Amino acid sequence: MPKQFEILYREELVPKTVLFNVYAPLAARAMQAGQFIILRVTEKGERIPISISGWDSEKGTVRIILMAAGRTSTEATLLQVGDCFQDIVGPLGRRSHVEELPGTVVVIGGGYGTGAILPTARDMKALGNKVIGIIGARSDNLLLLEDEMSDICDEVFITTNDGSKGIQGFVTHALEQIVNRETVSYVLAVGPVPMMKAVSEMTRPLKIQTWVSLNAIMVDGTGMCGACRCTVGDKTRFACIHGPDFNGHEVDFAELVARQKMFLKEEKIAMDALKIEEVA
Ligand SMILES: Cc1cc2nc3c(=O)[nH]c(=O)nc-3n(C[C@H](O)[C@H](O)[C@H](O)COP(=O)(O)OP(=O)(O)OC[C@H]3O[C@@H](n4cnc5c(N)ncnc54)[C@H](O)[C@@H]3O)c2cc1C
Ligand code: FES
Numbered sequence: 001m002p003k004q005f006e007i008l009y010r011e012e013l014v015p016k017t018v019l020f021n022v023y024a025p026l027a028a029r030a031m032q033a034g035q036f037i038i039l040r041v042t043e044k045g046e047r048i049p050i051s052i053s054g055w056d057s058e059k060g061t062v063r064i065i066l067m068a069a070g071r072t073s074t075e076a077t078l079l080q081v082g083d084c085f086q087d088i089v090g091p092l093g094r095r096s097h098v099e100e101l102p103g104t105v106v107v108i109g110g111g112y113g114t115g116a117i118l119p120t121a122r123d124m125k126a127l128g129n130k131v132i133g134i135i136g137a138r139s140d141n142l143l144l145l146e147d148e149m150s151d152i153c154d155e156v157f158i159t160t161n162d163g164s165k166g167i168q169g170f171v172t173h174a175l176e177q178i179v180n181r182e183t184v185s186y187v188l189a190v191g192p193v194p195m196m197k198a199v200s201e202m203t204r205p206l207k208i209q210t211w212v213s214l215n216a217i218m219v220d221g222t223g224m225c226g227a228c229r230c231t232v233g234d235k236t237r238f239a240c241i242h243g244p245d246f247n248g249h250e251v252d253f254a255e256l257v258a259r260q261k262m263f264l265k266e267e268k269i270a271m272d273a274l275k276i277e278e279v280a
Contacts, residue, residue, distance in 0.1 A: 005085040008061060014142050016068040017112065018077040025060030027090045033119035034096025034213070034245055037062065038221045040086040041075045048072050049218045049240070051190070052091070053115030062088070065115035065144070071270040092221045093244045096120040096188065097211055100127045103185030106178060107153070108134040108171050108199060110191025114144040116213060117190050121152045130154050134174045136195065140165035172198050184208050189248065193257055200248030210248040214239040217260060231255050
């Protein structure tokens with residue numbers, strides 16, 4: 001029997017981005033598409049929210065994809081099979097919006113967001129929808145989960161900023177081709193904020209239902225601390241309990257970006273300390 005929060009599988013998908021299967025049976029039993037967990041790497045470490053990219057309720061495992069962004073995520077990506085996370089809380093947040101729709105469903109992933117859209121793509125497909133995936137990256141060596149996206153979706157578009165694979169440019173270039181070709185009823189975009197904002201701006205005049213997953217800074221994940229406060233449709237919302245998915249046409253992205261930068265100074269100090277500890 002594995003230990004609680006033990007890493008059973010580890011794979012570096014692309015540099016600095018690692019997929020883990022972790023034994024977390026209680027979370028795995030209750031998980032739904034679009035939800036996330038909050039984990040700690042060490043007892044004194046900070047809590048970081050991570051999307052779920054899959055789960056196996058019988059084996060009791062959850063699958064997460066971690067990109068080394070700062071101190072805690074870097075420490076997490078260094079863990080190996082047999083190591084344990086200090087703790088994992090979840091599932092947190094609401095299930096992604098899924099329904100049977102008359103037009104095409106488009107799911108868009110950038111970076112770790114490609115893992116996050118997979119469960120929703122699967123649910124949408126199971127309801128009988130036509131599902132098209134778009135995966136975007138700076139270059140082809142940074143593209144994630146192409147094969148798995150192809151298994152789930154009816155069609156997959158690849159975009160790379162440098163043109164090394166697929167369409168040269170951004171995910172919006174692929175989306176443009178799709179909306180010019182067929183009726184799109186629903187878009188889900190998960191990834192960097194500029195990507196989610198650009199997608200939302202593109203679909204607003206077309207009146208396409210658009211969901212984005214807000215990667216606000218989170219602490220408790222239960223609506224108590226207020227760290228993940230955001231503004232959606234002129235209302236104050238907490239991304240951890242009201243989201244993480246929100247109507248992209250109503251999100252105040254400028255506020256989200258400003259709040260994401262609140263602790264830049266402290267984040268740099270923490271990362272510098274990690275580098276010193278590694279050298280020592
Ligand atoms: C709902 C949700 C799902 C996410 N899913 C994933 C995922 O599947 N894979 C993945 O690699 N990353 C995911 N993230 C982002 C991940 O939580 C941050 O990269 C991580 O917290 C950074 O912490 P750090 O100490 O490594 O970096 P730091 O140097 O502390 O921070 C780097 C940047 O990450 C953001 N950040 C820092 N602390 C937090 C925090 N406690 N909560 C949220 N953002 C923070 C800030 O914008 C900050 O500027 C998700 C975030 C949210 C809110
Ligand atoms: S993380 Fe504390 S209110 Fe959302």
